Amino acid sequence: MAQYINLHFIFFVFTFISIISVSSSSASSDDYQAYIVLMDKTMMPSPFSNHHNWYTSILSSLSEEVPSRHLYTYNHVMDGFSAVLTKSQLNQLAKMPAHLATFEDKLGKRHTTHTPKFLGLKKHVGLWPVSGFGEDMIVGILDTGVWPESESFHDRGMSEVPSRWRGTCETKNFCNKKLIGARSFSEGMKHLKEKINTTDDYDSPRDYEGHGTHTSSTAVGSRVQYADYFGYAKGTATGIAPKARLAMYKVLFLDNSYDAAASDTLAGMDQAIEDGVDLMSLSLGFIETPFFQNPIAIGAFAAMEKGIFVSCSAGNGGPHDYTLTNGAPWITTVGAGTIDRDFAAYVTPSDQTYGTLIGKSVFPENLLVERVPIYYGYGNKSKETCDDNSLDPKDVQGKYIFCDGMSVDELETSGAAGAIFTSDDSTNFLRPNEFNLPYVVLEPKVGDLLKEYIINTKNASISVKYGETLLGVKPAPQVAYFSSRGPDTRSPWILKPDLLAPGVDILAAWAPNRKSAPIGDDYLLSDYNLVSGTSMASPHVVGIATLLKSTHRDWSPAAIRSAMMTTADILDNNKSVIMDMTTAEQGTPLDYGAGHVNPNKAMDPGLVYDIQPQDYINYLCALNYTQNEIRIISKKSEINCENATLDLNYPSFILVLNNTNTTSNTFQRVLTNVGTSNSSYRVQVNTPPTGMNVTVKPELIFFEGKYSTAKFEMIVDVDISDAPPTYAGYFGNCGYLSWHEVNGTHVVRSPIVSAIASAKPP
Ligand SMILES: *[C@@H]1O[C@H](CO)[C@@H](O)[C@H](O)[C@H]1NC(C)=O
Ligand SMILES: *[C@@H]1O[C@H](CO)[C@@H](O)[C@H](O)[C@H]1NC(C)=O
Ligand SMILES: *[C@@H]1O[C@H](CO)[C@@H](O)[C@H](O)[C@H]1NC(C)=O
Ligand SMILES: *[C@@H]1O[C@H](CO)[C@@H](O)[C@H](O)[C@H]1NC(C)=O
Ligand SMILES: *[C@@H]1O[C@H](CO)[C@@H](O)[C@H](O)[C@H]1NC(C)=O
Ligand SMILES: *[C@@H]1O[C@H](CO)[C@@H](O)[C@H](O)[C@H]1NC(C)=O
Ligand SMILES: *[C@@H]1O[C@H](CO)[C@@H](O)[C@H](O)[C@H]1NC(C)=O
Ligand SMILES: *[C@@H]1O[C@H](CO)[C@@H](O)[C@H](O)[C@H]1NC(C)=O
Ligand SMILES: *[C@@H]1O[C@H](CO)[C@@H](O)[C@H](O)[C@H]1NC(C)=O
Ligand SMILES: *[C@@H]1O[C@H](CO)[C@@H](O)[C@H](O)[C@H]1NC(C)=O
Ligand SMILES: *[C@@H]1O[C@H](CO)[C@@H](O)[C@H](O)[C@H]1NC(C)=O
Numbered sequence: 001m002a003q004y005i006n007l008h009f010i011f012f013v014f015t016f017i018s019i020i021s022v023s024s025s026s027a028s029s030d031d032y033q034a035y036i037v038l039m040d041k042t043m044m045p046s047p048f049s050n051h052h053n054w055y056t057s058i059l060s061s062l063s064e065e066v067p068s069r070h071l072y073t074y075n076h077v078m079d080g081f082s083a084v085l086t087k088s089q090l091n092q093l094a095k096m097p098a099h100l101a102t103f104e105d106k107l108g109k110r111h112t113t114h115t116p117k118f119l120g121l122k123k124h125v126g127l128w129p130v131s132g133f134g135e136d137m138i139v140g141i142l143d144t145g146v147w148p149e150s151e152s153f154h155d156r157g158m159s160e161v162p163s164r165w166r167g168t169c170e171t172k173n174f175c176n177k178k179l180i181g182a183r184s185f186s187e188g189m190k191h192l193k194e195k196i197n198t199t200d201d202y203d204s205p206r207d208y209e210g211h212g213t214h215t216s217s218t219a220v221g222s223r224v225q226y227a228d229y230f231g232y233a234k235g236t237a238t239g240i241a242p243k244a245r246l247a248m249y250k251v252l253f254l255d256n257s258y259d260a261a262a263s264d265t266l267a268g269m270d271q272a273i274e275d276g277v278d279l280m281s282l283s284l285g286f287i288e289t290p291f292f293q294n295p296i297a298i299g300a301f302a303a304m305e306k307g308i309f310v311s312c313s314a315g316n317g318g319p320h321d322y323t324l325t326n327g328a329p330w331i332t333t334v335g336a337g338t339i340d341r342d343f344a345a346y347v348t349p350s351d352q353t354y355g356t357l358i359g360k361s362v363f364p365e366n367l368l369v370e371r372v373p374i375y376y377g378y379g380n381k382s383k384e385t386c387d388d389n390s391l392d393p394k395d396v397q398g399k400y401i402f403c404d405g406m407s408v409d410e411l412e413t414s415g416a417a418g419a420i421f422t423s424d425d426s427t428n429f430l431r432p433n434e435f436n437l438p439y440v441v442l443e444p445k446v447g448d449l450l451k452e453y454i455i456n457t458k459n460a461s462i463s464v465k466y467g468e469t470l471l472g473v474k475p476a477p478q479v480a481y482f483s484s485r486g487p488d489t490r491s492p493w494i495l496k497p498d499l500l501a502p503g504v505d506i507l508a509a510w511a512p513n514r515k516s517a518p519i520g521d522d523y524l525l526s527d528y529n530l531v532s533g534t535s536m537a538s539p540h541v542v543g544i545a546t547l548l549k550s551t552h553r554d555w556s557p558a559a560i561r562s563a564m565m566t567t568a569d570i571l572d573n574n575k576s577v578i579m580d581m582t583t584a585e586q587g588t589p590l591d592y593g594a595g596h597v598n599p600n601k602a603m604d605p606g607l608v609y610d611i612q613p614q615d616y617i618n619y620l621c622a623l624n625y626t627q628n629e630i631r632i633i634s635k636k637s638e639i640n641c642e643n644a645t646l647d648l649n650y651p652s653f654i655l656v657l658n659n660t661n662t663t664s665n666t667f668q669r670v671l672t673n674v675g676t677s678n679s680s681y682r683v684q685v686n687t688p689p690t691g692m693n694v695t696v697k698p699e700l701i702f703f704e705g706k707y708s709t710a711k712f713e714m715i716v717d718v719d720i721s722d723a724p725p726t727y728a729g730y731f732g733n734c735g736y737l738s739w740h741e742v743n744g745t746h747v748v749r750s751p752i753v754s755a756i757a758s759a760k761p762p
Contacts, residue, residue, distance in 0.1 A: 031087055032066055034105035034191045036263055036295075038080040042637055043098035055081040058096070062089040071187040071263055076273040076306075077299040079635055082263035084191055101632055103293060105188050105263040134241030136162055137546045138180065139220050140277035141539070142268045142284070143212030144258055145205045145250040146182060150213055152221035152239070152509035153179045153246065167247050167275030171204050178222055181247030181275055185268045188261030189253045201254035209258065210510040212248060214531050215283050217509035219539035220244040220546065224509075239508075240543025240599075244550075247277055252284060260284050262295040269299030272308075278549060279309040281542035283535035285325035288490050292625065292632040297328040301633050304330040305613050309549060309557040311541045313534035314497040315484035319582035321590060322758045327488025327496045329648055330616050332545070332561045335484065336503020336537040337477030337596055338581065340573055343505075344468040345440040347420060349453045350461045357450060359420070359440040361466055369400075369438070369464040372417055376454045377401040391416075400462060402454055404447070418464070422447030440464060475574040478581040479591040480504050483534055486590040487654065487755050491623065495652040495753055498565055500578070500592040501544075503537035544599045551603060552674070558611035558649075559674070564602045565651040566609075566748045568595030570736075589734050589751035594652055606746025607671040607681065607703075607739060609651040614640075622646045652750050653716065653737065658757035661721045667714045671739070673703035675746065681739040683712070685752075688735030691723035692716065694752060696737065718754045 041051055048054040052073040059068045062085070069084040082105060085093065093099055146153070155177035167181030174182050182205035186196055196203040207213045221239030249268035252258045265284075272280055280303055282296055291297040300310040311332040317323035326333050345361035348354075350371055375396050391401070397415040404422055418438035442450065454460040480503055486496040508531070541564070548560050555563070570592070572578050578596060580587035613634070620630045621644035630639045647667055655665050673679060680703070683696045694716050701710035714737060739748040 032084060034071060034082060034084050034188055034261070034263055035090060036078075036080065036082045036103045036105055036266065037093060038078055038100040038102070038632055040098045040100050040637070041079040051075075051079065052081075058093070059083055062092050069191075071191070072185075072267040072270070074266055074270045077266050077270045077295075077302045078632065082188065082266070100628060101292075103262070105192065105261055134220065134244035134543070134546045134550050135159065137241065137244040137279065137550045138162070138165060138247060138275075138277045139241070139244050139542060139546055140181075140247045140249060140272035140275070140280045141212065141216045141219065141542075142249045142251050142260075142265065142272070142280065142282045143207075143215050144209050144252040145184065145202065145207035145212045146179060146216050146246070146248040147207045147210070147213040147509065147511040148174045148176075148179055148182070150217065150509040150512075151224045152213075152217035154222050154224075155179075156222070158222075158243065161245065164276055165245075167271075167277075169205070171206065174205065178220075178246060179248070180245045182250075183248070183268070183271055184250035185264040185271070186250075186253055187267070188263030189255075189259070192261055193253075193255045197254050203253075205248055205250045207250075207511045208254065211258065211283070211531075211535065212250065212252070213511050214506070214508040215281065215535060215539040216246050216248060218506060218536060219281060219543040220246050221509060240540055241546035241550075244543075244546045247272065247275060262286065265295045266299055269296075269303065273299075273303055273306060277308060279311075279542050279546055281311050281538045282326070283313045283533070283538050285313065285315050288325055288327060288488060290490060290623075290625070290629070291328050291620070292629040294328070296326060297331070298633055300328060300331045301613075301616070302635065304557050304616075305634075307556060309542070309545045309560050311538045311545060313538040314486075316482040316533050316535075317484040318480070318482050319485060319580070321485050321755075322487060322489050323484040324486050324488050324496050325484060327486070327491055327494070329491065329494045329619060329650065330557070330611075332499065332541060332557075332564075333497040333593075334503075334534060334537045334541045335497040335500045335592060336480040336482070336532070336534040337500040337578070337592070338480060338504040339502045339506075340471060340473045340476035341505065342470040342473040344470050346465040346468070347440055347442070347450065348463045348465075349450065349457075350463070351453055351457060354449055354453050357442060357446050359442040359446065361438075361440045368466070369418065369462075371461045371463055373399040373459065373461045374420070374450075374454055375399045375401050375416075376451065377403045400464070402447075402450060404444075404451075420447070420450065420462075438464070438466065440466075472573075475572040475576060475579060477502070477572060477596050478579045479587045480532070480534075481582045482532075483537075483591070486593075487656070487758070489758055492656050492755065492757065493646040493654065494619075494648060494650055495589055495593065495654040495751065497593040498561060498652075499541060499568055499594060500596045501537040501540040503534050503540075504532045506531055506536040508536075541597060544597055544602065547599060548602060555608070555674070556610055556612075559608040559672070562608040562610065562651045563605040563674075564597050565594035566607070566750060567598055567601035567605050568593070568749075569598050570595040570749075570751075589652065589753045590755060594749070594751055604675075604746070605748060606673070606675050606679070606741055606744070607748045608674050609649050609669060609750075610672050611649050614643075615648055617641075618643045618645050619648050653714070653752040655716055655718055655752075655754040656757050657718065657720065657754055662717075662719045663754070664715065664717045667716070668711065669714070670709050670711050671701065671703075671748070672707060672709050674706065675703075676706050678705060679703050679744060679746075680742045681746075681748070682742055684738045684740055686736040686738060688752070689723065691719045691721075692735055692752070692754065693718075694735060694737065700742075701739070714752075716752060716754075720754070 071082040073081045158177040169175035169182045184205045201208045223238040251260045251264045251268040312326035314335045315325040347357040391414040393415045400418045577586040621641035685694045734753045
């Protein structure tokens with residue numbers, strides 16, 4: 001059966017978003033399953049020298065129809081362990097006074113696997129700095145593993161591994177001075193899936209598929225010259241922090257898709273903290289639940305408390321509002337944007353008066369096709385062209401086909417030599433892994449010219465030149481169609497995502513044992529691959545955070561995030577507000593957060609909004625979490641909620657309109673001077689939309705030297721009754737609060753947004 005797909009150009013949209021439902025919805029076969037168990041460590045009896053022995057002793061004391069099986073003991077991310085238990089063993093455990101909570105370890109489906117995704121085109125933000133910074137920083141990546149032989153992990157010219165590093169490589173001859181740790185965590189997955197599919201994955205830190213190799217080399221890959229994808233995007237491939245060290249924690253394994261078990265993810269994060277990573281990036285997510293049920297939120301809190309910066313992908317669930325994952329306020333949540341690079345193909349009708357038509361293709365062959373006959377593949381069964389059974393092989397054999405719509409199977413079985421498609425959205429293209437003929441995509445008005453030529457010409461023919469990489473394409477960046485949008489369903493009082501970073505057609509290392517591009521009947525292998533997704537955006541941000549942290553050792557994770565947010569770009573390379581490619585209109589901070597990360601400006605932000613661990617606890621208190629629930633996240637046995645507030649010292653502002661046309665909020669903030677000298681800043685409020693009034697007190701703030709602080713208050717009143725209709729839509733308009741340095745150059749900018757509360761209950 002022929003399958004209609006929307007034209008997709010990009011190879012894969014990685015949707016490494018596994019859904020885990022921790023509250024149990026019991027299936028029939030769940031009588032012996034994996035659980036994550038939280039314990040009150042203060043109740044550990046004195047004979048036990050450590051909690052691991054205590055936990056295993058508890059497990060062996062449980063009655064044994066089937067022996068319980070210990071999976072992991074957690075040291076940092078939480079006090080507790082995971083184990084495979086029967087229902088009756090779980091009941092016995094739950095009766096123990098030291099038992100705090102239990103969550104089922106469970107895998108769900110990925111969000112949007114193999115659904116064709118509309119993606120944007122290759123554009124590359126000009127000033128992506130490739131600096132020597134990052135040395136002595138250790139970045140932990142939780143992903144599908146790593147291909148250690150890739151050139152991107154060479155360690156030429158690297159100094160000795162820092163002596164503070166406590167990690168290991170579980171596979172011999174895997175590591176060097178670049179790749180300094182590699183572990184895999186599959187116990188939970190093995191239980192949930194019986195076993196790892198070792199035909200198509202490795203039960204070891206080795207990457208079968210390429211995703212983890214790609215994210216790792218994007219963040220910290222060594223410089224490699226002449227990297228390219230079959231002639232496209234030629235150049236020097238380098239990670240953002242090319243001298244930083246890599247530690248891989250494999251937690252994503254293949255069953256039908258790549259999924260991570262909650263127990264394995266917690267174990268990977270626990271180990272990364274134990275090993276001494278400075279930063280972490282996770283390009284995976286669990287569906288948004290309350291934070292105390294989300295393994296990444298729990299693990300990231302422990303990391304944040306130790307000063308470890310954690311960045312995560314926002315998810316590929318866009319373009320609708322409230323599709324974001326990894327929205328905990330102590331995580332840096334990253335959406336995906338396009339870059340200013342494009343891949344062109346030139347179609348020249350043999351009648352010279354039509355000139356040369358420019359289209360898009362990444363068909364992986366540096367190919368020049370001369371004077372090939374072209375056939376207009378109109379069909380009879382529907383209005384679409386090239387649809388089911390509309391093509392007769394004897395008409396199209398050896399020819400190019402021109403289609404307004406398309407049917408992949410039909411084209412592939414038709415014997416055609418290639419295809420020219422049109423797409424009404426010039427940013428949407430075919431995935432070559434679903435279609436293995438040479439092809440070009442034209443914008444409809446360009447396609448109309450070609451159609452006119454074909455219809456009016458007997459024996460029409462064209463020449464096609466593939467393999468051109470264009471740089472400086474405008475406008476860029478744009479918010480990628482697939483990038484998940486805010487607000488966060490569970491915590492809409494903090495604006496998410498935080499930032500936009502490159503996530504469309506990113507060239508980085510790949511596992512070369514995988515087919516990455518089909519040509520005719522052959523599959524080509526490549527050491528490098530062009531991949532898209534928010535999975536690609538998070539490693540860019542962790543790489544920049546690595547550079548910032550190595551430059552400013554004393555900055556907290558919140559200070560690093562603040563520096564990136566308040567200096568982010570909200571204008572594209574055509575000097576317009578960053579566009580949302582879905583609507584081809586201006587995006588909003590619910591699409592791109594504070595803007596597109598600008599590494600050079602983030603190095604010197606002037607001021608930062610800092611946040612202490614207790615501030616996050618005050619936020620959890622205001623979410624009305626119970627003491628136990630806050631304890632699960634914070635590991636603190638004493639929770640003090642006397643300063644409960646939803647008003648975190650965050651570098652962005654959001655008001656939620658819940659079935660009302662008006663709202664008002666007073667935000668209290670403290671700014672910290674990270675410049676060296678005395679300075680003063682004057683407030684400026686830019687572009688508040690109709691119906692939003694902003695008052696800031698005081699309007700001028702002073703700082704005496706480095707790390708001095710100053711407070712201000714901002715009152716925002718919103719009334720959307722008379723506002724333009726779009727304003728009341730999900731994506732509210734926005735204003736900006738900026739602090740401008742007096743007699744200086746620093747500008748510290750934050751978005752102010754109002755959004756409509758989710759119709760879905762949080
Ligand atoms: C492994 O996965 C591949 C592709 O998903 C599948 O074809 C194969 O049957 C699986 N093998 C096992 C042993 O499950
Ligand atoms: C198919 O469509 C073409 C072009 O519209 C038309 O000339 C032809 O008669 C149609 N054939 C049938 C069987 O409908
Ligand atoms: C078109 O092609 C046919 C078959 O190859 C040939 O007989 C005919 O002369 C060609 N017509 C023109 C105008 O080139
Ligand atoms: C660039 O901006 C100008 C002025 O706003 C606009 O007319 C033009 O269409 C834009 N170009 C692109 C490629 O978006
Ligand atoms: C928490 O509870 C208080 C008192 O019932 C309520 O006013 C407030 O809206 C709740 N907060 C959240 C975030 O639900
Ligand atoms: C709450 O705020 C007050 C006043 O700033 C401070 O003295 C106190 O230590 C805070 N309590 C906690 C638990 O942070
Ligand atoms: C909006 O109001 C409804 C009904 O009072 C409440 O259940 C929901 O939690 C509120 N949502 C937010 C985001 O405040
Ligand atoms: C900074 O300000 C303080 C107090 O206003 C003043 O004593 C000090 O001399 C100033 N330092 C510099 C370097 O201007
Ligand atoms: C904003 O201020 C204007 C002028 O004072 C006032 O008329 C309007 O009602 C205010 N709007 C809101 C939302 O408070
Ligand atoms: C909000 O304003 C609109 C337009 O003025 C009005 O139709 C609607 O009833 C108002 N909603 C509420 C909850 O007041
Ligand atoms: C800014 O510079 C002007 C002119 O040099 C000077 O008069 C003024 O005092 C300066 N302001 C601050 C806050 O440094």
